[in-house]
Amino acid sequence: MANVGDHVRIGTSGVSVFTVVEIEGDRAVIESVEDAPGRYPWTVRVADLVPTEG
Structure with missing residues (x-):
């Protein structure tokens, strides 16, 4: 589950960070x-x- 302020990618193969x-x-x-x-x-x-790692 994503929360406001989290850094995420779209899908497991996503490259860009949002x-x-x-x-x-x-x-x-x-x-x-x-x-x-x-x-x-x-x-x-x-x-x-x-979610992005790190």
Whole structure:
């Protein structure tokens, strides 16, 4: 289960790391931890999130 502030990947083979910004029901708002142009929050199913190690 993901919590606000957690760093996660999408799926077990995900490469990019995201921060959980908000959780509402079975959806989470996530945002890339990388400060890149075009960075914006978006939603994904909580069930698809995998915690990062470390």
